[in-house]
Amino acid sequence: MRKILNSAIAICLLSLVWQSAVRADIAVIVHPDNPVPSMTPREVSNLYLGRARSFSTDGRTAPLSASVYELPLDCALRETFFRTLNGMDIKQLNAYWARLRFSGEVLPPATLPDSRAVVETVSHKRSAIGYVDAAAVNNAVKVVLRLKE
Amino acid sequence: MREFDFFWLHRENLSSLFSLATRVLLVLSALANVPAFAEEGLHLGGFGTLGYNYDNKPDIAPARDVSQLPKHNYATGPGWLVDSRVGVQFEYGVSPNIDLVGQVVLRDHFKADFDSSTELAYVSVKPQPQLDIRVGRINYDAFLMSDYRNVGYAYPWVRPPAEFYGLIPIFSVNGIDAAYNILTEDFLADDARWRIKVQAGSSRYSAPVGSGKDGGYDFTAENLVGLSVTRQTEFWRLKMAHSRFIVGNEVPAFAPLHQGLDSVAAAGVPAISAEAADLRKNISFKDAEIGYTTLGAAYDDGTWLAQGELGYASSTANVVPHGRMGYASLGRRLGEWMPFVMVSTSRPDNDVRYAANDWGAYNAIMRDPAFHILNTIRIEQNTVSIGARWDFSRNAALKLQWDRTDIKPSGYGLWWRNPAGTTSRVDLLSATLDFMF
Numbered sequence: 001m002r003k004i005l006n007s008a009i010a011i012c013l014l015s016l017v018w019q020s021a022v023r024a025d026i027a028v029i030v031h032p033d034n035p036v037p038s039m040t041p042r043e044v045s046n047l048y049l050g051r052a053r054s055f056s057t058d059g060r061t062a063p064l065s066a067s068v069y070e071l072p073l074d075c076a077l078r079e080t081f082f083r084t085l086n087g088m089d090i091k092q093l094n095a096y097w098a099r100l101r102f103s104g105e106v107l108p109p110a111t112l113p114d115s116r117a118v119v120e121t122v123s124h125k126r127s128a129i130g131y132v133d134a135a136a137v138n139n140a141v142k143v144v145l146r147l148k149e
Numbered sequence: 150m151r152e153f154d155f156f157w158l159h160r161e162n163l164s165s166l167f168s169l170a171t172r173v174l175l176v177l178s179a180l181a182n183v184p185a186f187a188e189e190g191l192h193l194g195g196f197g198t199l200g201y202n203y204d205n206k207p208d209i210a211p212a213r214d215v216s217q218l219p220k221h222n223y224a225t226g227p228g229w230l231v232d233s234r235v236g237v238q239f240e241y242g243v244s245p246n247i248d249l250v251g252q253v254v255l256r257d258h259f260k261a262d263f264d265s266s267t268e269l270a271y272v273s274v275k276p277q278p279q280l281d282i283r284v285g286r287i288n289y290d291a292f293l294m295s296d297y298r299n300v301g302y303a304y305p306w307v308r309p310p311a312e313f314y315g316l317i318p319i320f321s322v323n324g325i326d327a328a329y330n331i332l333t334e335d336f337l338a339d340d341a342r343w344r345i346k347v348q349a350g351s352s353r354y355s356a357p358v359g360s361g362k363d364g365g366y367d368f369t370a371e372n373l374v375g376l377s378v379t380r381q382t383e384f385w386r387l388k389m390a391h392s393r394f395i396v397g398n399e400v401p402a403f404a405p406l407h408q409g410l411d412s413v414a415a416a417g418v419p420a421i422s423a424e425a426a427d428l429r430k431n432i433s434f435k436d437a438e439i440g441y442t443t444l445g446a447a448y449d450d451g452t453w454l455a456q457g458e459l460g461y462a463s464s465t466a467n468v469v470p471h472g473r474m475g476y477a478s479l480g481r482r483l484g485e486w487m488p489f490v491m492v493s494t495s496r497p498d499n500d501v502r503y504a505a506n507d508w509g510a511y512n513a514i515m516r517d518p519a520f521h522i523l524n525t526i527r528i529e530q531n532t533v534s535i536g537a538r539w540d541f542s543r544n545a546a547l548k549l550q551w552d553r554t555d556i557k558p559s560g561y562g563l564w565w566r567n568p569a570g571t572t573s574r575v576d577l578l579s580a581t582l583d584f585m586f
């Protein structure tokens with residue numbers, strides 16, 4: 001099983017290299033047990049701007065707190081993600097977070113090094129949400145939004 | 150920083166709460182190399198400004214707020230101290246619901262030491278997902294920008310408008326606050342996040358009042374309470390806030406004047422004693438009740454950026470600057486550039502005072518100095534600013550700003566001024582490099 005997983009990751013990495021050359025889609029992913037079937041760009045944006053803290057549920061179940069995962073500050077995928085998600089320029093976004101972070105209002109999301117690490121973490125944590133290069137997605141995670149560049 | 154004493158010299162002044170926070174920070178700094186790829190663990194970040202400014206008048210010198218004392222008083226020329234600052238922040242996630250946060254900011258202010266440079270040292274707890282409770286040293290939440298004034302990278306201008314923010318040098322509070330966050334859908338089907346926050350505690354800062362070699366005033370704010378309501382939508386941030394406190398102590402240098410005024414007030418001379426009693430009340434910091442109220446709005450759609458605020462500061466003693474203030478700013482992003490304009494104004498609530506009675510021999514030693522004090526703290530001025538911010542990098546920006554300030558007679562409270570000077574219009578040119586890491 002582990003061997004299969006490893007080769008799957010290797011294939012993902014290869015396709016990542018290939019896809020990044022042709023500008024891949026971005027997938028917003030959650031844990032397969034997350035009750036949310038899909039999300040709107042605005043719902044994802046609210047979580048990534050620190051404005052919402054839980055996944056929107058139908059009201060019958062208790063809201064699930066979200067553990068938001070980010071990519072590094074200077075990652076190109078992060079820039080594309082916000083531009084396609086809510087039109088925010090990376091510099092505007094960084095100034096926005098400087099205000100929230102250094103006023104102590106909202107601490108920024110945890111940062112993971114790359115798409116592979118995001119898939120790995122999200123697949124193990126029920127409350128997690130992340131965004132990755134769509135080519136890095138495997139069946140250990142659930143895609144709730146797909147953004148096309 | 151001119152007055153910056155080495156960190157540990159002022160340990161004896163620290164409260165037990167604060168020394169505990171200091172130890173936490175030390176332990177955290179020792180762990181600074183631990184990699185953190187989850188909420189739990191240590192995160193480090195910071196911000197800074199390298200700023201230079203030049204004013205065109207030799208008899209007047211600017212201050213960012215009333216806690217700054219220029220090196221050569223009004224004769225201070227161009228320099229780096231007004232806006233330059235650097236801040237470092239530690240965040241330690243103990244668990245998904247508990248964080249420790251510490252922030253130290255080195256900036257030019259009177260009698261800076263480790264205690265007064267520690268802006269944040271708190272533990273944050275989320276008993277439920279929508280509720281944040283913070284205990285320790287937290288930031289002062291009085292106006293739209295009061296909790297991030299030091300973070301130049303987060304706003305377009307070189308500094309928050311002095312007319313609005315210069316009279317209030319309280320940056321942090323030792324105490325507790327609680328914020329409740331609700332996400333609702335508003336009438337335009339836009340998501341609105343409401344944040345309702347209450348705050349209580351005390352604060353202190355050193356002000357260059359009655360300064361000299363041993364001068365200064367360790368201003369203490371007690372029984373501080375505040376309430377703010379913020380509404381954030383995709384483009385808009387609206388905030389209403391009210392904060393109030395009682396001044397806990399007196400300016401040491403005022404003691405002889407207070408004694409003199411007390412004795413004149415007790416002497417039972419008609420009119421003169423009443424005038425002395427009134428002056429005594431208005432020159433007393435201790436027990437003065439201060440209130441700040443604000444209504445602010447900020448708009449940012451990615452292209453246009455606008456921000457404005459109306460504020461009211463009240464005080465039961467005229468010696469504490471108070472009045473009405475406001476500003477409005479508009480900027481537009483053009484690629485990496487954002488040119489902006491801003492107008493700001495400050496109007497004191499206390500009129501210029503003139504002596505009504507002849508105190509004879511006490512005119513020069515008591516009556517006139519008392520009126521002088523009340524008239525010098527008044528802030529009555531307007532500023533028009535134009536400038537530009539250039540976001541040349543993902544985490545750094547250059548800003549250039551020109552401020553033209555018109556100061557009314559007896560409205561010089563925000564400036565260091567030669568009493569014999571005649572300047573009523575000042576042009577101030579500032580350039581800053583603002584960054585975060």
